Amino acid sequence: MAIPINTYINAFQQLFFPHICSGCGADYIHHNAFLCAACNHTLPITHFFERSNNPVEQVFAGRIPLISGGSSFYFYKSGLVQHLIAQLKYKNNLAAGRFLGRCMGRELRQSERFAHIDLLIPLPLHPKKEFQRGYNQARIICEGIMEVWPKKLCTQAVSRLIYTSSQTQGNRLNRWKNMEDAFWASEPNMIKNKNILLIDDVITTGASLEACSRxxxxxxxxxISIATAAYTV
Known part of the structure; x- marks a missing residue:
């Protein structure tokens, strides 16, 4: 039986231009894949987008009138999802963000709880921090979402006024104080009478998302509805 020429082409590409798994570094994955099958299998999926009153929605209960909320994955210390988010935020690995966004987009597309959404808004970074990083990681995630769930992106309607250091430390009260009055609707006509889905990478206390939602x-x-790639356990 003749071997298809694509087999030779793929073998040549893998030999001279190796394509490796972004999770474990394995080099035996399809050239279009981002993770190998083993790493894909270990992703800690939450199924929150399918469930009302899930843990993400409980974070904001009684604080903002959230329509729907959810996260795709659980965020464990030293886990695969933490690795991917760190690659996105600190290693300029934009492909990691788009991969996470595509995972979110497929779930959002299938969930009737998010069918009402008109616009995606990535949680804004302060201009200084965005300049330092070179991009807003939440926008990169939105780009991945839109690859599989065709929604409009809005990046100019809301601005971040206050520069804050990392919010990974501290309790909810301290984080809320840091975020109070940190955002404002700089172009309100862009979002007037719209159903907004606010996007971020990971949710812990939710202080930044809450302040922006307000x-x-x-x-x-x-x-307002909220979606993140990960939820901190």
Whole structure:
């Protein structure tokens, strides 16, 4: 039986231009894949997008009138999802963000709880921090979402006014104090009467997302939903 020429081409590409798994470094994955089958199998999926009153929605209960909320994966210390988010935020691995976004987009597309969404808004970074990093990781995740779930992206309607250091340390009260009045709706006409899905990489206390949501909800006719790639356990 003749061996298809694509087999030779793929073998040649893998030999001279190796394509490796971004999770474990294995070099036996398809040239279009981001993770190998083993790493894909270990991703800690939450199924939150399918469930009302899930842990993400409970974070904001009684604080903001959230329509729907969810995260794709659990975030464990030293786990695969933490590795991918660190690659995105600190190693300029934009492909990791788009991969996480595609995972989110497939779930969001299938969930009736998010069918009402008009616009995606990535949680804004302060201009200084975005300049230092070179990009907003939440926007990169949005780009991945839109590859599989065709929604409009809005990046200019909400701005971040206050520069803060990392929010990974500290309790909810301290984080809320740091974020108070940190956002404002700089172009309210862009989001007036729109159902907004606010996007971020990971949720812990939710202080930043809560503060940004409050700024969005000050605009007439808006509703807010929240989606993140990961939820901290």
């Amino acid at each position: 700024a969005i909800l000050q605009v007439q006719g808006t509703s």
